[in-house]
Amino acid sequence: MSLQAENPLYGISILVVEDEVVFRQQLLAYLTQQGAMVCAVENGQEALDTLAQQHYDVILMDLVMPTMNGVELLERLDNYNGSIIVISGKSTMADLRRVLQLGASDFLVKPLTDFQELISTILSSLSMAEEQDLQMEFAEFDEHKAHFRANDAQASLVLREILPKATQEIVGFFCHYRLKGQTLFPIIKQIDEHHVGFLVVDICLLGDEGVVAAVIVNGFFQDMWNRFLVNDPTALQPSEALKSLNNIIKAADLRAPAACLYGIIEHDQVRYANAGLIDAPKPFDAAHPGLALGLRADTRYPEGVAQLADIGFSLRFRNLVEDRISLKLFPVG
Known part of the structure; x- marks a missing residue:
């Protein structure tokens, strides 16, 4: 069996931005077990500092956090070209609409009881992002305009x-x-x-x-x-x-x-x-x-x-x- 089959997130780098200590550690342990390379921080400012040093394929982030909340963090991620998935249980309709407008690709609701859903969301988000990039590249070539x-x-x-x-x-x-x-x-x-x-x-x-x-x-x-x-x-x-x-x-x-x-x-x-x-x-x-x-x-x-x-x-x-x-x-x- 391949490493990819045993570890569905093998080779994917993930930044977890979550202020709840227990949930942050759960995510860190589980995602690492699934093969991901994971870094965990507790607020938006720490996330920005971390992203200044290294790129991550996926950001998993809460909305309600001290120092810098999720909406404020998204407003600062104009140049980020990975996938952003919001995990939050204390959010309003306006919050969710706002984060999607700001570039979040998907969201999950706390309490997160099905971690397989987390894996599916991560893989789906990355897959759609890759296909969208390919479509944009194809659109630049005349031979594809015939479609x-x-x-x-x-x-x-x-x-x-x-x-x-x-x-x-x-x-x-x-x-x-x-x-x-x-x-x-x-x-x-x-x-x-x-x-x-x-x-x-x-x-x-x-x-x-x-x-x-x-x-x-x-x-x-x-x-x-x-x-x-x-x-x-x-x-x-x-x-x-x-x-x-x-x-x-x-x-x-x-x-x-x-x-x-x-x-x-x-x-x-x-x-x-x-x-x-x-x-x-x-x-x-x-x-x-x-x-x-x-x-x-x-x-x-x-x-x-x-x-x-x-x-x-x-x-x-x-x-x-x-x-x-x-x-x-x-x-x-």
Whole structure:
């Protein structure tokens, strides 16, 4: 077995900025055990002093710290070209929005009970940063400009109109997503004062028909959520909702199926059905996708119900063309 397999963070340098002694030592010990080269400091000023001497691939930082807090530190990191991940439990909606605007690539919520989620977040953040750098380099060469055809530009415009805000607060939930590519996208909506609907759609098999499918799926759910307000219960029944969508997709006679995961959040519970979104993470892998969306009009998809943890949930997905989505929803006080 390789060092990389045994130690998933092998060769990655990480600066931990955390004033809580016990948690700082936990992070130091765990990240070192996973193969990372780790330095730990207790506030923003010490972080700046350390970064003046050495570059780190990743900064893991708290927001609430003495001497110099996390927001102040981010404002001083204009020239830093690594990944910044915020880990904080004493933060407001304004704080989280601000740190994302200042360049943080992701965040985790204290108390951190799943350290595997920390590893996944670090690796995902580094991977997306590397791919973004490559895309910027490719854009400089004329031979790559052929990929930006007129229909691609039009598709990008339509999909941008469909996409919700990347960061928002809905019924006490803080929602944030990141995308790489154009074939995966989320739809998120506050249905009423008690329910949030969310959707992840994969159109990678549809080629230039993907935009048509995206418009159909978006329009279907927007109409369904509006009908719920006049006593149509389908929106709260993910399996029934996807079955109804199948009939519309089938009638559109598209060349290939789209895939879709639909969920409803009510208080501390999420009810969901998975229609073809393969390799979905927990808890959404519990309901097996079975046949893909649109493959057969009478397909039914099993529903799953899960209790939301105090820190909500994180959904990461990579499709067949290596596009990616990271979607997080967690409650805020």
